Amino acid sequence: xxxxxxxxxxxxxxxxxxxxxxxxxxxxxxxxxxxxxxxxxxxxxxxxxxxxxxxxxxxxxxxxxxxxxxxxxxxxxxxxxxxxxxxxxxxxxxxxxxxxxxxxxxxxxxxxxxxxxxxxxxxxxxxxxxxxxxxxxxxxxxxxxxxxxxxxxxxxxxxxxxxxxxxxxxxxxxxxxxxxxxxxxxxxxxxxxxxxxxxxxxxxxxxxxxxxxxxxxxxxxxxxxxxxxxxxxxxxxxxxxxxxxxxxxxxxxxxxxxxxxxxxxxxxxxxxxxxxxxxxxxxxxxxxxxxxxxxxxxxxxxxxxxxxxxxxxxxxxxxxxxxxxxxxxxxxxxxxxxxxxxxxxxxxxxxxxxxxxxxxxxxxxxxxxxxxx
Amino acid sequence: xxxxxxxxxxxxxxxxxxxxxxxxxxxxxxxxxxxxxxxxxxxxxxxxxxxxxxxxxxxxxxxxxxxxxxxxxxxxxxxxxxxxxxxxxxxxxxxxxxxxxxxxxxxxxxxxxxxxxxxxxxxxxxxxxxxxxxxxxxxxxxxxxxxxxxxxxxxxxxxxxxxxxxxxxxxxxxxxxxxxxxxxxxxxxxxxxxxxxxxxxxxxxxxxxxxxxxxxxxxxxxxxxxxxxxxxxxxxxxxxxxxxxxxxxxxxxxxxxxxxxxxxxxxxxxxxxxxxxxxxxxxxxxxxxxxxxxxxxxxxxxxxxxxxxxxxxxxxxxxxxxxxxxxxxxxxxxxxxxxxxxxxxxxxxxxxxxxxxxxxxxx
Numbered sequence: 001x002x003x004x005x006x007x008x009x010x011x012x013x014x015x016x017x018x019x020x021x022x023x024x025x026x027x028x029x030x031x032x033x034x035x036x037x038x039x040x041x042x043x044x045x046x047x048x049x050x051x052x053x054x055x056x057x058x059x060x061x062x063x064x065x066x067x068x069x070x071x072x073x074x075x076x077x078x079x080x081x082x083x084x085x086x087x088x089x090x091x092x093x094x095x096x097x098x099x100x101x102x103x104x105x106x107x108x109x110x111x112x113x114x115x116x117x118x119x120x121x122x123x124x125x126x127x128x129x130x131x132x133x134x135x136x137x138x139x140x141x142x143x144x145x146x147x148x149x150x151x152x153x154x155x156x157x158x159x160x161x162x163x164x165x166x167x168x169x170x171x172x173x174x175x176x177x178x179x180x181x182x183x184x185x186x187x188x189x190x191x192x193x194x195x196x197x198x199x200x201x202x203x204x205x206x207x208x209x210x211x212x213x214x215x216x217x218x219x220x221x222x223x224x225x226x227x228x229x230x231x232x233x234x235x236x237x238x239x240x241x242x243x244x245x246x247x248x249x250x251x252x253x254x255x256x257x258x259x260x261x262x263x264x265x266x267x268x269x270x271x272x273x274x275x276x277x278x279x280x281x282x283x284x285x286x287x288x289x290x291x292x293x294x295x296x297x298x299x300x301x302x303x304x305x306x307x308x309x310x311x312x313x314x315x316x317x318x319x320x321x322x323x324x325x326x327x328x329x330x331x332x333x334x335x336x337x338x339x340x341x342x343x344x345x346x347x348x349x350x351x352x353x354x355x356x357x358x359x360x361x362x363x364x365x366x367x368x369x370x371x372x373x
Numbered sequence: 374x375x376x377x378x379x380x381x382x383x384x385x386x387x388x389x390x391x392x393x394x395x396x397x398x399x400x401x402x403x404x405x406x407x408x409x410x411x412x413x414x415x416x417x418x419x420x421x422x423x424x425x426x427x428x429x430x431x432x433x434x435x436x437x438x439x440x441x442x443x444x445x446x447x448x449x450x451x452x453x454x455x456x457x458x459x460x461x462x463x464x465x466x467x468x469x470x471x472x473x474x475x476x477x478x479x480x481x482x483x484x485x486x487x488x489x490x491x492x493x494x495x496x497x498x499x500x501x502x503x504x505x506x507x508x509x510x511x512x513x514x515x516x517x518x519x520x521x522x523x524x525x526x527x528x529x530x531x532x533x534x535x536x537x538x539x540x541x542x543x544x545x546x547x548x549x550x551x552x553x554x555x556x557x558x559x560x561x562x563x564x565x566x567x568x569x570x571x572x573x574x575x576x577x578x579x580x581x582x583x584x585x586x587x588x589x590x591x592x593x594x595x596x597x598x599x600x601x602x603x604x605x606x607x608x609x610x611x612x613x614x615x616x617x618x619x620x621x622x623x624x625x626x627x628x629x630x631x632x633x634x635x636x637x638x639x640x641x642x643x644x645x646x647x648x649x650x651x652x653x654x655x656x657x658x659x660x661x662x663x664x665x666x667x668x669x670x671x672x673x674x675x676x677x678x679x680x681x682x683x684x685x686x687x688x689x690x691x692x693x694x695x696x697x698x699x700x701x702x703x704x705x706x707x708x709x710x711x712x713x714x715x716x717x718x719x720x721x722x723x724x725x726x727x728x729x730x731x732x733x734x735x736x
């Protein structure tokens with residue numbers, strides 16, 4: 001598969017994952033990484049106190065010019081963003097029907113990808129896109145905890161069922177789609193999982209790593225996940241080249257075990273949450289590590305969970321609000337009466353105006369930043 | 374991150390047990406694991422403070438329920454999920470009938486506990502920097518209220534000019550998956566009710582196991598789980614009576630549709646966890662779906678609610694509050710259900726109440 005520079009960026013689109021190991025036992029599997037943890041913690045280069053203000057006026061103005069209204073739908077929940085195709089992918093609800101759909105900001109049209117009756121709909125757990133593939137994990141409505149991994153070719157409409165799970169402690173999976181493969185974690189016991197790779201061309205699945213590990217994310221030029229090594233009480237990052245899947249040496253600032261709950265990645269950053277109010281991000285370009293602290297007055301409404309990363313722009317849903325934060329400044333805002341998702345260079349905001357379901361898109365550039373709260 | 378269980382209180386009185394009936398309610402499903410951690414600090418129980426982010430410079434205004442349209446839609450979604458079924462309503466009526474009146478509880482409990490509360494001090498002074506630990510020892514001891522009803526520690530504090538407080542060393546347990554749960558092809562983990570009672574009893578020094586609590590409350594596999602009347606029976610007779618010597622817990626139904634009574638909710642949480650030194654059992658309803666604006670319906674932190682799971686009835690233990698930032702402190706037994714759930718959490722207070730809509734809480 002030939003991938004242009006821009007498409008490559010899309011391949012590394014924002015993805016957020018969680019740790020998914022079980023409760024017992026530790027794997028003795030050798031880490032994919034060839035590097036060893038350093039003996040002492042590496043201090044962060046910078047510490048941000050995250051603040052929340054209002055959406056920058058120029059952002060609001062730009063978003064208002066791209067709004068696509070969806071009056072035929074009861075809701076559309078953006079699950080993945082394709083900045084190359086200028087499209088938002090997600091789930092929709094209309095009457096007794098649910099399914100996966102797409103909203104194009106180019107032709108301003110909604111497209112149905114799949115439709116299911118309410119009784120056959122379990123919901124989408126996680127979704128990822130990289131032209132020409134859209135990948136999602138769909139919950140099985142008949143078996144709580146079970147899921148199937150589906151891949152849909154945007155250009156040919158081909159639908160593939162890649163994998164499934166019915167394991168009790170298998171946890172939900174959070175697939176990411178790369179250049180010519182899908183990467184995800186699949187539980188094999190109640191206490192361990194495998195990093196699996198499905199290649200579109202050969203239609204084969206291989207195992208990259210196993211043990212008590214998290215789902216992987218694309219970050220920088222790498223595929224990264226976190227893993228409990230030996231009897232370590234804290235997981236350590238594992239890293240392979242995203243193209244060749246060969247183990248790479250971790251940057252020095254990432255060699256120390258970190259208390260990771262969620263992972264997210266972009267071409268510039270690897271981000272992880274350490275608690276509901278503290279996260280850290282490693283800037284691959286600058287080789288710097290920064291920490292981000294949510295303050296007490298924002299904690300209850302901005303708890304860190306389910307992060308999505310587009311370049312340096314972070315979005316997450318706290319269970320109460322959708323938040324957007326610029327990692328370069330630590331400044332952000334809550335999406336008032338709406339939601340946000342982002343990937344590559346595209347930020348999608350839903351419901352920013354009116355009561356009819358609607359989506360708006362903002363093209364992120366190197367100068368698109370949030371400079372004040 | 375790992376969290377150890379705390380020993381709880383050892384002074385409680387023993388009481389007799391009663392018996393009641395049961396009907397609906399189930400808990401959760403799925404899988405996972407990851408718990409949160411805390412290390413020792415200056416307070417009797419530093420965990421809530423450690424999980425509470427650093428104070429900012431600006432006080433937070435109380436969160437007001439302004440968007441009635443969204444709240445109404447959520448209520449309709451809960452109704453469509455069957456939250457107000459005849460069986461559910463009958464179950465809650467039983468729980469109400471089992472409960473003393475609000476006035477009776479306040480009269481019986483209120484005067485003695487409030488009369489002994491000294492003036493609380495700043496939360497940051499109380500539990501803040503390690504450097505202040507020694508110099509503030511006297512203040513800490515003064516601020517650590519020793520009420521007649523919670524002799525082993527209820528933290529009383531002030532944050533942004535508003536009261537805050539929590540039960541010290543609230544216990545957390547991951548809800549267990551029973552042999553039946555393990556054998557069930559649907560893998561329903563329905564022990565949130567027993568886990569909550571086990572947490573409450575352990576916190577209060579009258580520990581019973583999840584299995585004992587489940588047996589006593591009549592907890593059964595889905596779709597029943599632990600009924601509202603069942604959890605009422607458990608909290609009253611396994612927690613309230615042994616600790617207080619009388620039927621302490623009152624079931625408060627929260628409407629499935631707004632308006633929700635935020636003022637009463639705050640007062641009840643504060644009365645129990647601040648004045649009386651007793652935990653509150655929340656019984657929430659979480660449904661799958663999104664508002665027209667694309668925002669998901671509210672959930673407890675880390676909960677991943679799919680259409681397959683919905684509605685999820687989840688019982689959890691509330692142990693404190695911080696009105697200065699309008700947040701509720703709770704422990705969640707669903708750490709054995711979703712890997713994204715932390716043992717101890719702070720969540721926006723009004724959102725917590727909205728989640729309780731359609732069921733309610735035992736205070």
